[in-house]
Structures are given as structure tokens and as C-alpha cells.
Amino acid sequence: xxxxxxxxxxxxxxxxxxxxxxxxxxxxxxxxxxxxxxxxxxxxxxxxxxxxxxxxxxxxxxxxxxxxxxxxxxxxxxxxxxxxxxxxxxxxxxxxxxxxxxxxxxxxxxxxxxxxxxxxxxxxxxxxxxxxxxxxxxxxxxxxxxxxxxxxxxxxxxxxxxxxxxxxxxxxxxxxxxxxxxxxxxxxxxxxxxxxxxxxxxxxxxxxxxxxxxxxxxxxxxxxxxxxxxxxxxxxxxxxxxxxxxxxxxxxxxxxxxxxxxxxxxxxxxxxxxxxxxxxxxxxxxxxxxxxxxxxxxxxxxxxxxxxxxxxxxxxxxxxxxxxxxxxxxxxxxxxxxxxxxxxxxxxxxxxxxxxxxxxxxxxxxxxxxxxxxxxxxxxxxxxxxxxxxxxxxxxxxxxxxxxxxxxxxxxxxxxxxxxxxxxxxxxxxxxxxxxxxxxxxxxx
Numbered sequence: 001x002x003x004x005x006x007x008x009x010x011x012x013x014x015x016x017x018x019x020x021x022x023x024x025x026x027x028x029x030x031x032x033x034x035x036x037x038x039x040x041x042x043x044x045x046x047x048x049x050x051x052x053x054x055x056x057x058x059x060x061x062x063x064x065x066x067x068x069x070x071x072x073x074x075x076x077x078x079x080x081x082x083x084x085x086x087x088x089x090x091x092x093x094x095x096x097x098x099x100x101x102x103x104x105x106x107x108x109x110x111x112x113x114x115x116x117x118x119x120x121x122x123x124x125x126x127x128x129x130x131x132x133x134x135x136x137x138x139x140x141x142x143x144x145x146x147x148x149x150x151x152x153x154x155x156x157x158x159x160x161x162x163x164x165x166x167x168x169x170x171x172x173x174x175x176x177x178x179x180x181x182x183x184x185x186x187x188x189x190x191x192x193x194x195x196x197x198x199x200x201x202x203x204x205x206x207x208x209x210x211x212x213x214x215x216x217x218x219x220x221x222x223x224x225x226x227x228x229x230x231x232x233x234x235x236x237x238x239x240x241x242x243x244x245x246x247x248x249x250x251x252x253x254x255x256x257x258x259x260x261x262x263x264x265x266x267x268x269x270x271x272x273x274x275x276x277x278x279x280x281x282x283x284x285x286x287x288x289x290x291x292x293x294x295x296x297x298x299x300x301x302x303x304x305x306x307x308x309x310x311x312x313x314x315x316x317x318x319x320x321x322x323x324x325x326x327x328x329x330x331x332x333x334x335x336x337x338x339x340x341x342x343x344x345x346x347x348x349x350x351x352x353x354x355x356x357x358x359x360x361x362x363x364x365x366x367x368x369x370x371x372x373x374x375x376x377x378x379x380x381x382x383x384x385x386x387x388x389x390x391x392x393x394x395x396x397x398x399x400x401x402x403x404x405x406x407x408x409x410x411x412x413x414x415x416x417x418x419x420x421x422x423x424x425x426x427x428x429x430x431x432x433x434x435x436x437x438x439x440x441x442x443x444x445x
Contacts, residue, residue, distance in 0.1 A: 006039035006040050006041050006042060006210070006350075007039060007040060007041075007042045007106070007110065007384075008024065008025070008038045008039040008040070008381050008383075008384035008385075009024070009025045009038075009110055009111075009114045009384060010022050010023060010024045010025070010038075010381070010384045010385045010387065010388045011023055011025070011114060011118060011388065012388040012391060012392065013118075013129070013133075014392075020392050022385055022388040022389055023121070024038035024381055024384065024385055025038060025110075025113070025114050025117045026038045026117075027117055027120075028040045028055055028056055028113060029055065029056065029057055029113065030055065030056035030057035030059075031055070031056040038381045038384065038385075039350075039381060039384070040055035040056055040110075041055055041056060041058070041059060041062075042055075042071070042072075042073075042074070042106060043055060043058035043059065043061075043062050043069050043070070043071050044058060044069065044070040044073075044102050044105050044106050044109075045057075045058040045061035045062065045068060045069045045070075046068055046069070046070065046094040046095075046096075046097050047068065048096065049094075049095065049096030049097055049101075051105045054105065054106055054109040054110075055106075055109065055110075063266070063269045063270075063273075066091070067092075067094060067095075068094050069094065070093050070094055070097060070102040070105075070106075071091055072090065072091050072211070072243065073091075073093060073099060073102045073103070074210075074211060075090045075091075075211060076090055076093070076099045077099065077103075077147075077151055077154060078144075078146070078147075078151075078239075079146060079147065079148065079150070079151070081146075082146050082212075082237070082239060085238070085239050086239055087244075087324070088247060100154070100157070100158060100161070103154075103155070103158040103162075104158050104161045104162045105162075107158055107159065107162035107164060108162040108163060108164075111162060111163065111164050115130055118130055135166070135169070136173070137165070137173065138173045138174075138175065138391070139159060139164050139165050139173060139174045139175070140174075140175045140176075140177055140387045140388065140390070140391060141155055141159070141174070141175070141176050141177075141387075142176075142177050142178070142179045142182045142383040142384065142386075142387045143155070143176055143177075143178060143179065144178070144179055144209075144211075144212040144214055144237050145178050145179070145180055145212070145214040145215075145216065145235040145236065145237040146212065146214075146237030152176050155176070156170050156174055159174055175391075177387055177390055178214065178216070178235065179207050179209065179212075179214050179349075179383040180205050180207045180214040180215070180216040180235060181216065181386075181390065182382065182383040182384075182386035182387040182389075182390055183205060183207040183214075183348040183349065183382040183383050183386050184205045184216070184218065184229070184346065184348075184386070185386040185387075185389040185390040185393060186348065186375065186381075186382040186383070186385050186386030186389060187205070187346050187348055187373075187375050187382070187386075188227060188389075188393075189386075189389050189393075190375050193346060193373065194223075194227075196344065196371075196373075197220055197223045197227065198220065198223050199220055199221065199222060199223050200219065200220065201219070201220045201223075201343055201344070202217065202218070202219045202220075202232065202340060202341055202342050202343060203217075203218055203220075203342060203343060203344035203345065203346060204216065204217050204218075204333060204336060204337055204342055204344070204345045204346070205218065205345075205346045205348065206329070206333060206345060206346065206347050206348070206349075206352065206361070207348050207349045207352065207382065207383065208240075208241060208242070208329065208347065208348070208349040208350070208351035208352040208354075208357060209241050209242070209349045209350055209351060209352075209383070210241045210242055210243050210350060210351070211239060211241040211243055211244075212237050212238065212239060212240075212241055213237070213238050213239075213240045213241055213325075213328075213329050213332065213349075213351070214235060214236070214237050215235060215236040215237075215238075215332055215333050215336050216231060216235040216236075216336075217231065217232040217233050217235075217336055217337065217340070217342070218230065218231060218232060219232050226393060232340070233336065233340075235336075236332045236333075236335065236336050237332075238328050238329065238331075238332040239328070240324075240325040240326075240328035240329045240332070241325070241351055242276075242280070242325075242350060242351035242354075244324065244325045245280055245321045245322055245325055245351075246272055246275065246276050246280070246321075248320065248321040248322075248323075248324065249272060249275050249280070249318075249321045250268060250272055252313070252317055252320065252321060253268055253271050253272070253275075254268060256304065256311075256317075257304055260301055260303075260304045260306075261301070262299070262301065262304065262306055262311075267294070267295070270294040270295065271292050271294045271311070273294075274292045274293055274294050275292055278292075278293075279291070279292050279313070279318065280318075280321075280354065281353060281354060281355075282355070283318050283319075283322075283354070283355070283356045284355045284356055284359065285315075285319075285356060285359050285360075286315060287315055287318075288314070288315055289312050290312060290313045290314070290315065290317075290318045291310050291311070291312050292310065292311050292312075292313065293309060293310045294309055294310070294311070295308075295309025295310070296308070296309045297309065319356075322354075322356060322357070322360075326357060326360050329357070329361070330360070330361070330364045333345070333361070333364075333365070334364075334365075337365075337370070342370055343369065343370065343371065344370065344371050344372075344373055345361060345365060345370050345371070345372045345373065346373045346374075346375075347361065347372055347373065347374050347375075348374075348375050348382040349382055349383070352374070352382075353374075358372055358374060404440060406438050406439050406440040406441045407438070407439055407441070408435070408436055408437065408438055408439075409437050409438075409439045410433045410434070410435055410437070411433060411434060411437040411439075412431065412432065412433055412434075413432045413433060413434045417434045417437070420434045420436070423435060423436065
């Protein structure tokens with residue numbers, strides 16, 4: 001599963017008589033063991049159009065010169081309507097690098113190291129299990145709710161180029177699932193959701209990730225094992241993920257240190273790294289001291305509030321970084337659940353681990369009787385792990401159509417079609433018909 005940043009992979013080896021166990025890849029080159037909890041930065045560093053480093057190993061190049069590193073490149077693949085909603089320009093790709101190349105390089109890298117991780121597991125060392133099963137391996141890619149056939153076609157071509165799957169197997173062994181649907185399977189598997197899930201219960205799943213926040217509405221048709229869920233309405237997808245909080249924090253910090261030696265790109269990058277990993281995640285409503293520990297003892301300037309490499313942001317400063325994304329998330333969720341008897345809101349995803357986001361959603365929807373539920377396991381890996389869980393459980397049995405599908409047909413002329421009077425045609429059989437009538441097969445909910 002590949003996200004704006006970070007990205008993650010899970011796998012599942014099914015064998016006769018063995019209990020299925022989903023495993024996250026937790027060891028990546030350049031990363032302290034398990035420090036990333038199964039995810040790596042979606043970064044690809046280039047020099048003269050040739051890949052130099054990926055993931056954690058590309059972080060140093062990113063901090064030195066962002067223009068040589070493909071980052072946030074998932075935004076380039078967004079449909080036009082999603083791109084138009086962005087408040088800031090999408091970072092350009094490095095010189096002589098195409099979007100297909102960036103995706104191919106990061107997918108190839110992740111797939112290669114997934115194999116290394118798999119073959120280092122107890123029971124698989126010095127075996128040919130991967131080689132033996134590779135030609136029958138099934139690949140599942142989790143994508144935002146807002147992506148459709150065009151984006152899936154692009155990813156299918158990339159998966160072939162990256163060596164994940166052969167061209168002959170791409171149509172049958174490569175499957176796509178929305179990040180939101182993957183995440184609800186994760187929550188069902190790990191969370192306390194089964195404690196309150198009852199037949200007839202209606203709930204929303206909000207998957208708050210790096211760039212997109214996907215919201216989906218479900219009704220429980222059966223709470224008995226296996227759980228059976230159905231989508232109630234077309235899902236929502238809004239550009240309000242965690243990266244937009246980071247971008248606003250960068251603006252705040254640049255303004256704060258505009259006349260200081262700490263206003264250089266190197267210092268700001270160091271501050272943003274700490275803000276993303278710690279300050280943003282720990283922030284809560286009313287927390288007065290929000291420290292960014294970015295430097296060392298020699299980094300002191302009392303005039304701008306820096307002491308021994310630390311700067312403290314006020315609650316108002318940090319809250320301002322969240323303001324726009326949280327408003328967009330509230331509006332998106334409200335448009336999904338308004339006029340419906342929704343009882344629970346399940347919050348998952350990396351950004352979904354933010355206590356402040358949860359508090360704001362509780363404040364917005366708690367008064368109408370909606371309880372905000374979070375997964376008990378760290379949910380930044382929800383889509384990656386949930387995709388594998390989905391493969392063996394398939395709890396969602398019906399989905400709401402995002403579009404109305406049908407075709408143009410001939411139909412007998414009646415008074416219903418008076419506005420098409422001039423388009424009447426008489427068939428040799430004497431039947432009077434009118435062309436261009438849209439016959440609906442599946443209607444958008």
C-alpha cells in the first residue's frame with residue numbers, strides 16, 4: 001500500500017492447515033528497527049534522472065535539496081477535481097523524472113525489500129517459498145476514495161513495470177480496494193468496534209491519512225461472525241490530510257524566524273521533522289506548551305524564544321496549523337451523515353491518531369449523539385494491514401455506486417417524451433420510437 005507519505009506493506013501467506021496471519025513489513029533500510037511502525041517516507045532521490053535512494057535513505061537528500069527528490073508525488077495522480085481543491089501548488093518532480101518513473105522506482109524498492117523481510121522470517125529462511133509462489137501471488141493496492149478507473153489503470157501499468165506482477169496476471173491477480181474499506185477491516189480486526197456493533201447500527205469511517213481524508217458510511221446487516229456491512233451512500237474524499245497541517249506549520253515557523261538565523265531552510269526542515277513526528281501528534285486542545293526540540297545546546301536566541309535548540313509554540317499557533325484541514329474534514333463528514341441516524345464515527349489513519357482531531361470531531365458531532373471511536377492498535381498502518389485482512393474476510397458485501405450507470409436506448413414514443421417530438425422515428429414494423437433515452441442500470445446513491 002503506497003500513500004503520500006509514509007507508505008507501508010503487509011503480506012499474508014496462506015497455506016493448508018495454518019491460521020492466516022497478516023504481517024506488516026517493519027524493517028526498512030536506513031530505519032531504526034520498528035521505529036516507523038511499518039511505514040517509510042514516500043521519497044525517491046534522483047541525480048540526472050537516475051534513482052539514488054528511496055524511503056528513509058532519501059531523507060538526507062530531501063533536507064539538502066527538495067528539488068532532487070520526488071515527494072508528495074501521489075498528488076500528481078489525483079483526478080483533476082481533487083487537484084483543483086488544493087490550496088498550494090503540487091511540488092514538481094525532479095528534472096527528467098516522470099510520474100510513472102517515480103511510482104515505478106518506489107514500488108520496485110518496496111517490493112524488493114518486502115521479499116527480503118519475508119525471507120528473513122522464521123520458517124522462510126533458506127526456502128524457495130517466495131520464488132515458488134511469485135507467479136501466483138495476488139497484489140492488493142489501496143487507493144483514495146476519490147480515485148477511479150483512470151488512476152487504477154496507471155497503477156496497473158506501474159505494477160507491471162516495477163516487477164510486482166506480470167502483464168498476463170495483472171487483470172486477474174491485481175486488485176484495488178479503497179483505503180476507507182481497507183481501514184474498516186483493520187478496525188473490525190483490532191478495535192473495540194465489535195463491542196458496540198449491532199445489526200442495524202449505522203456508522204461512518206473516517207480514514208485520515210497523509211493527503212486525503214476518506215469518509216464512508218456503513219450499516220451493519222449482521223453483527224454475527226462473519227460481520228456483514230453495506231455502504232449506505234457514496235463515499236467522500238477531501239484533501240485535508242496531515243501534510244497540510246505540516247505545510248501550515250512551515251508557514252508559521254518561517255514567519256516566526258524570518259529575521260533570525262533559524263529561518264534557514266535547514267533549520268526549518270529540522271523543526272518540521274520534529275513537529276510532524278511529535279508536536280503535531282501530542283497536541284491537544286488547551287495545551288499551552290508545545291515544544292519543538294530541533295537542535296543542540298549552541299542553538300540559542302532568547303530574542304526569538306529559542307533556548308538550547310528548543311522552541312515553544314503557543315496553543316493558538318499550533319491550532320492555526322490544524323484549522324483549515326479540520327474544517328474541511330468536518331464539512332465532508334457533515335455532508336455524509338446529515339439527515340441520517342449515525343451513531344458512531346470510527347477514526348483511523350495516521351492523521352486519525354491526532355488527539356486534537358478527535359477532540360474537534362467530538363465537539364462537532366457529539367451534540368447530535370455521535371460517538372467518536374479510535375482503533376486500539378496504531379492506525380497509521382490501517383489501510384496497508386486492512387487490505388490483507390479484507391482479502392480473507394470481505395466483510396463489506398455491498399457498495400454504494402459513485403456514479404449512475406446506464407446506456408442510451410430506443411424507446412416507444414409516449415407523451416412522456418413530448419419534448420422529443422421532432423426526434424420520433426417510425427420503424428418498418430410501424431412502431432413509433434424515440435432515440436437517446438437513458439436507461440439506468442445502477443443509480444448513484
